[in-house]
Amino acid sequence: MSTSTPTVVLIHGAFADAASWTGVIAELQKEGVPVVAPPNPLRGLASDAAYIASVAAQIDGPVVLVGHSYGGALITVAGVTENVVGLVYVAAYVLEEGESLGELQGRFPDSPLVSNLRQAMYPVEGADPAVEVTITPEAFPAIFAADVPEAVTKVLAVAQRPLAASAFTETAAAAAWKTKPSWAVVAGADQAIDAEVQLFGAKRAGATVVEIEGASHAVAVSQPKKTADVILDAVRATS
Template sequence: MATQPTPTVVLVHGAFADAASWTGVITELQNHDVPVVAPSNPLRGLASDAAYIASVAAQIDGPVVLVGHSYGGALITVAGTAHNVVGLVYVAAYVLEEGESLGELQGRFPLSPLVSNLKEATYPVEGAAPATEVSITPQAFPDIFAADVPAAVTKVLAVTQRPLAAAAFEERASAAAWKTKPSWALIAGADQAINPDVERFGAERAAATIVELDGASHAVAVSRPKDVADLILTAVHATS
């Protein structure tokens, strides 16, 4: 049987981060000659962000493995229904059920320290009242988001974080691609942004192949890029 072309890996960052958070993972994947795309996630709402990611995936020639970190996991759950997506990889991520919101999934478990350390701001919306967005308070950012990342790096990450539209927490997923696509999940054992039990529950519900990293923070793609890349490579090889 002829092997399929190597899937392109599309890395979807989550809230309070940008595509540069995948730098170490990208390097590892490129060292294995795996094609990679790391788009900028708009962070303006579950439906619109997922539609954007699905559009990115659909315009890639050949198969795609979608990788979502954090909120990006919710997006790949919806966007993964794109015809050429062959696998899903969740990295310290939300794995939603169809019809479920981030707030509902999170609310089943004790809240992480993140929730009490968010600050609100507004942003303009054309033709409507300003909307609310949230980010992590800079002083709390290192412990909550990146406790296992060097302090000098977390200082930079704290001031470059990209806010998430608050409404994204209440939007419901319109699909759950893991019902028809194979999935893998990495659980960050010391995550203070998403309760690891939330990550584990969603991954188990999706029947994902699970890897747990003890002591890993939410910024596991920054602190443990080889471990993250190894799981993605497993998914790439399984879907090639």
């Protein structure tokens, strides 16, 4: 790939970390594509998006932002950063400007995820403790990663990164897909974000959609090659 090849910035979602991109990173590196997988703070839509925007802005040259799950909401906002040239949604929420995750999800029946969230408190400097959520470990394999080997899901279940509950009610300050081209990987058997929710947002954004039948929410883990192929499409189209 040439020097004008965009850098791919992979944003993980809730209940996961950047290691969930391991297989996708290997596929992109094999093709000579520069890639960065920063940590997602998971503390709130506006603050997380500001962090992702700052990561993108400090990269020399064009950037393709890739967001999994809640990470999709973040790239929707952070994607207005000047050097971002494309957006890729992976089993993700694609928000409209002024819309929250709760509002988008609320248009559709609840997924099994909703009834299997566990609440905990975390300290906030200068304020009352706030609520964060994880998926109950026993429900995690079926909801998050049904097509991933059980031994792997047991590790992922105890290594979850919690999401601030406030992230569900904060609204998106921008919708970068209105001015940037977008692609979407829809996980056909997703039990965390229903495929209908993913499709609705992707179609509204005018994204180029690739649906992977039978794929769980952890599609980047179970289908790294197919996921990377869509990202590579975006890289080629924006090079």
